[in-house]
Amino acid sequence: MSDRTPDERERVRRAITINRSPEDVAAFWRRHAQDAPGDDALVRFIPAPGGRGTEVHLERSYTRPGRIAAVIAAFRHELPDQKLFDELFAFKQILETGDIVLSDAWVNGSSSRHPAQPDAQASQAATAQSRTNTSEIGGSAA
């Protein structure tokens, strides 16, 4: 979801539910957010109804790309709302599973997608990344 701020920036909003307590989610967010770009992030943690964990509502503002740049960014999965989804999805994955799951095709991220077959070159870098993800939250999963 998106709209415009008074200074003509694009404001995008997205929410995700994480199967962890609001305290766990907020504590991890505070630690994680220290490294995150974009000081204008607005985040809220709301207990999900029925004891279903925590709703994370995230809002960020961006300078709107031009039309052509937006088309290219959409094709490369780099529009602000797409990035926001990726950010929340990674956050959920790390908190719930301890890692960001890598598929064979997307092991190097969306910019270097290839067929769904193993990638010998990418494996070691990916393993190192996996180690970092897990250690960041102390290896604990939901």
Place this chain on the structure above:
Amino acid sequence: MKANCWMGKKHVEVVDVPEPRILNKRDAILRVTSTAICGSDLHLYNGFMPTMEKGDVLGHEFMGEVMEVGPDVKNLKVGDRVVVPFTIACGNCAPCQAGMTSLCENSNPNAWMAEKMLGHSASGAFGYSHLTGGFAGGQAELVRVPFADVGAFKVPNDLSDEQVLFLSDIFPTGYMGAEMCDIKPGDVIAVWGAGPVGLFAAASAFLLGAERVIVIDRLPYRLEMARKNVGAETINYEEADVHETLMEMTGGRGPDSAIDAVGMEAHSANHLLYAMDRAKQAIRMESDRPLALREAILACKNGGTVSVIGVYGGLIDAFPMGALMNRSLRIMTGQCHVHRYMQPLLEHIMAGRIDPTFVITHRLPLADAAKGYDMFLNKRDNCEKVVLKAS
């Protein structure tokens, strides 16, 4: 290593690809011993599923021996013999903890892509397009299994590969199709499709207490399998009107539940209807041909259940919503939550209540995968199920 790759419409090829390695800490690497070609692989083969890429390793029904485990996999060791569910599940998210593992919220790295097409993403899956994550499949000598601590299911050594291989998909899928019918004593269940999933749905309906099961197909050898191996009654829709025959067989009530085990590439004896759906598919007015589904809805008794386990990928046209609403029908559907069925179905196999090998008609080496796909698609040599021996 050798792997069977999708190279384009109706073109698969066994080629050399890099060997998989551990990428996440909950991964395992398997040496695949047996793998199978699924009816839903034919949707990829026929080019009906979007987001396939040349070189994608196919295969979501496989089993093998554990060669390596990631540091967070504590319940498996090298040498364990395991069957792997076709869906990938983390075990931590809310759907996984509710037993709905095909709705895992963490296992599809391309969830954003699936959201655009489906509204929400379902779980990741092996060898089944980039929409389900872009995971390499198991029609290969080796395969990487993400979340192996949750998915890889150890099987006893005294059971053969062929006895347990189908725990990966088609037996649980058929079973879930029957379970969704909420079968009660005396129930009559109709199953559209006598492919392997349809036969397992029919057999499972009996396991769950159905009094009669009626299987509908057009291929005599498949209907013969349904009668001989499952004990079902059959209707050949090219020889008899399905609706009228079902009404006659059920005293005008219709079957208590109707299972669609056909999905998006249905055929029909009504050539006009079939041609219309083919034309709509060709001009992208619909992505799937719901001929069996329409028939199942119209035939099911008032207040009955229509259980959909045949695969649909996108949009269908001329859906009989009026029949569904006015006749208080209930639709149950879903990709199978395989993880929750593996142990109970293994117990059925070990107790001798079912021998899943009855569906196998062909055994080929992995190198002959292309021949297997062609044979299965064209129903040559009475082909029902092809098992590929990978090592």
